[in-house]
Amino acid sequence: MNVTRxxxxxxxxxxxxxxxxxxxxxxxxxxxxxxxxxxxxxxDWTFRIDGLVAEPRTWDWDEAHALPASVYEGDIHCVTGWSKFGVRFGGVSLDAFLDVVRPGASATHAVAYSHSGYTTNLPLADLTGGRAWIAWEYDGKPLPAEHGGPARLLVPHLYFWKSAKWIAGLRLLDHDEPGFWERNGYHARGNPWEEQRYSGD
Amino acid sequence: MAEATTVTEPAAAGATVTEPTGAFSPPTRFAVPGRIAVSDRAAALWQTATLTEIRRETPTVATFRFAVPGWAGHLPGQHLMLRLTAGDGYTAQRHYSLASPPDDTGHIELTLDHVEGGEVSGWFHTEARPGDEVAVRGPLSGFFAWPGDRPALLIGAGSGVVPLMSMIRHHRARGLDVPLRLLVSARGPEELVYAAEYGAETTAVFTRRAPEGVPVGRLSAALVAPLVAERPPGGWEAYVCGSNAFAEHASRLLVEAGQPVDRIRIERFG
Structure with a gap:
């Protein structure tokens, strides 16, 4: 350890x-x-899940809002170093969407993509079991555009670049396929508790 | 309090210029392809950087020059991660853009704003002196990198001009003839970072106080649109750096002036 004077x-x-x-x-x-x-x-917003699923499906705004509402209250962590405590997002659990499309047994990973064309990859296990949401509210108000509104993916147990803004869809795959930052040196999973910032961490 | 930092992804210097390709393509064309292929080697290694010089730029901004003998080199626009360590093992790390051009062998420069309450920038501005050692990791980022190949339209505000100055210095040092323009916004002349270094490529905008004969005002379509319209062969690659509010404003002006969204790269403080 080199102490900074x-x-x-x-x-x-x-x-x-x-x-x-x-x-x-x-x-x-x-x-x-x-x-x-x-x-x-x-x-304009739509959200689609396809790939290795029994029934690919696209939801529009109203259809997505017809699913059971779910809230995340907790913390978020950005790879650049900041964490934010006690945030409150409202939306729908991703489980509710996945229950409709029924992922195939061979599906192990997903690529999430945005209406901007941004992509990020996630293990399917990180998107299920009440740990991921499609979120359209922050602090009881519509999610601002600069934070990903009208709707973003929310995977708060991973670094926040995984929580794709302006979420457009998920494609389920039987292998891991790096997204934008992941192709450019970021870690494939991005677990903040193991400080998985860059590839090789 | 967030310090002025940059985000994006690690890259190795000397990387070849490629457009990374992926297997899955979303229905919408990806907004901002990376500029350089990356390797993780340089990004993974913490190195000691020894402070050799401090130069004041403005009342709240100074440039810090470091000797880093093992520095792998970088491209303009890249950044690094810097770490300070306290006696009890507590560490603080931040991302900072590189201000110096690539050819400054074995040395790098960072230009840091003294952020109110900033524990890292505060140390630099109140404690640091030549001979001090810090840890750095990088270079990082292939996304905001400019290899000096495409015409570049640069728009920065405050210390957001730092990675853009690395591009200007690189352009000059190599005698590149690819078009390069800079629009830089500052509150007033005394807050304009690198004021003495700008040349014909630069137009400065002053939002609060301007020198004699220069209007006070925000970056406007009247300034951005004519530059976008010049559209050199191959088109502009636009690089925007500053606060989120500034980046939103500047990128909107670019889009309204006809700059394609997939040719706009944005780095926001945070």
Missing amino acids: GFTGRPRVLDPGLPPGQYDAGDDWPVLSAEVTPDLTPA
């Missing part, structure tokens, strides 16, 4: 909710999308 850092807060190498962003919620925020209204 004169560096003390912030007061130590014993925070079991903070993954290694992260800091508490407090009230800030930085926006870090690399592309132009798309001009997408709820009327």
Whole structure:
């Protein structure tokens, strides 16, 4: 360990909710999308699941909202270093969508893609069991466009680049296929508790 | 409080210029393909960087020069991860854009804003002195990198101009003739980072106080549209860096002026 002369850092807060190498962003919620925020209204929005499923399906805004509502209250973690505690997203559990399309036995992974063309890959196991949502509300209000509104994928137990903004669909696959950041050096899974930031971490 | 940082993905220097291809393509064409092929080697290694010089740029911004003997080199627009370690083992790490051009062998420069309450930028601006050692990992990012090949239209605000200055310095150092333009926004002349370095490629916009004869105002379509319309052969690659509010504003002006969204690369502080 090479100590930096004169560096003390912030007061130590014993925070079991903070993954290694992260800091508490407090009230800030930085926006870090690399592309132009798309001009997408709820009327334009659709969400599709296809690939290795029994019945591929596309939902529009109203059809998606007809599914049982579900809320995530907890923390989110960005690979750039900030974590945000006690956020509240509203939407629908991804399980509700997957129950309709019925993933095949050979489906092991998914590529999530956005209406902007952004992609990110996830193990199917990270998208099921009440750990992933399609979210359209933040703090009881419509999700702002710069944060992925009208609707984004929410996978809060992984670094937040996995929670694709402006979610357009999931394609289920029998293998892992890297998405945009993952093709460019980011970790395939991105578990903040194991500090899986970059490929090789 | 978030410090001025950059995001994106790791890359190795000297990487060949390619457009990465993937097996699955979403129905919408991907907005922003990466610019360079990446390797994980340089990105995975923490190295010691020794501070050799501090240069003041503005009342709140300074440039920090480091010797990093094992630095693998980088492309303009890339960034690194920097780590400070306290006596009890506590660490703080941030992403910072590289300000220096690639040909500065064995040395790199970072230009850092003194962020209010920023534990890393605060250390740099109040404690750091030549001889101090910090840890760095990189270069990172293939997405915002500019290899010097395509015409580049650069738009930055505040310390968002830092990765863009690396591009300008590279353009000059190599004597490149590919078109390069910079629109830089600052609150006032005394807050304009690198004020003495800009040349004919640059137009500065002042949002609060301007020098004699220069209007005060926000970056506008009247400035952006004519530049986009010049459209050199092959088209502009646009690079936008600044706060989220600025990036939203600037990218909207670019789109309205006809710049294709898949040729706009954005880095937002956070």
